[in-house]
Amino acid sequence: MQWQAAFPTRIYLTGFMGCGKSTIGPLLARRLGYTFLDLDALIVRQAGRSIPEIFAEGGEAAFRALERDALRRTAALDAYVIATGGGALVSDDNLAWALRNGRVVYLQVSADELARRLAPEAAGRPLLQDRHRRPLQGAALRRRIAAMLARREPWYRRAHHVVATDGLSVEETVEAVLHALRTYRASRNERR
Numbered sequence: 484m485q486w487q488a489a490f491p492t493r494i495y496l497t498g499f500m501g502c503g504k505s506t507i508g509p510l511l512a513r514r515l516g517y518t519f520l521d522l523d524a525l526i527v528r529q530a531g532r533s534i535p536e537i538f539a540e541g542g543e544a545a546f547r548a549l550e551r552d553a554l555r556r557t558a559a560l561d562a563y564v565i566a567t568g569g570g571a572l573v574s575d576d577n578l579a580w581a582l583r584n585g586r587v588v589y590l591q592v593s594a595d596e597l598a599r600r601l602a603p604e605a606a607g608r609p610l611l612q613d614r615h616r617r618p619l620q621g622a623a624l625r626r627r628i629a630a631m632l633a634r635r636e637p638w639y640r641r642a643h644h645v646v647a648t649d650g651l652s653v654e655e656t657v658e659a660v661l662h663a664l665r666t667y668r669a670s671r672n673e674r675r
């Protein structure tokens with residue numbers, strides 16, 4: 484398609500755990516004729532260990548170091564949609580790098596909606612567990628999400644595009660992201 488030529492070669496999806504990066508990413512890639520890459524999956528493949536194992540053995544710092552390296556390696560990719568981990572672009576350094584090396588899209592979801600989505604999935608997410616590694620539930624899960632989201636939003640909001648997705652279906656969210664990317668292309672053409 485003609486308009487794809489003006490699209491960025493890498494689209495980075497960012498946002499809180501459960502905002503839909505891994506769900507939306509492959510569908511968005513298919514619509515654009517791009518390839519999809521999940522940064523968390525790449526880290527797990529290269530480390531040969533699951534995310535909970537990496538956290539348990541080396542702490543969060545070990546995971547962040549692997550994540551930083553994996554992100555830098557995406558510079559070689561062309562025509563990719565990349566789902567980053569929920570904390571990957573919550574760092575001035577990584578965020579600035581992604582903003583320079585692609586288009587960054589924040590999938591914005593409220594804490595209430597995230598708590599509903601993540602309730603069955605907290606077991607695989609070390610940051611949503613208590614200090615005995617038991618998955619948080621109910622009000623404790625909602626409180627943890629709200630506190631982390633408030634801390635992280637200043638970084639998420641610096642994305643090129645902020646797409647509000649509460650109340651949207653998966654398909655509607657894909658359309659909203661495509662719309663945001665097309666709008667960017669149109670405004671860029673106008674500036675020429």
Ligand SMILES: Nc1ncnc2c1ncn2[C@@H]1O[C@H](COP(=O)(O)OP(=O)(O)OP(=O)(O)O)[C@@H](O)[C@H]1O
Pocket residue numbers: 498499500501502503504505506507523566567568569570600608648651652653656
């Ligand atoms: N509008 C929507 N957009 C995206 N996902 C949705 C939507 N509505 C419901 N969901 C559900 O929310 C969950 C999103 O989880 P997903 O693993 O894609 O999040 P993620 O951003 O990749 O999280 P993580 O940072 O932990 O990898 C899925 O179970 C998906 O089916």
Ligand SMILES: O=C(O)C1=C[C@@H](O)[C@@H](O)[C@H](O)C1
Pocket residue numbers: 499500523534567568569570571607608609610
């Ligand atoms: O929000 C986070 O910090 C994380 C999100 C997941 O995607 C994984 O990258 C990991 O569980 C950490």
Ligand SMILES: [Mg+2]
Pocket residue numbers: 504505506521523566567568
């Ligand atoms: Mg994911």
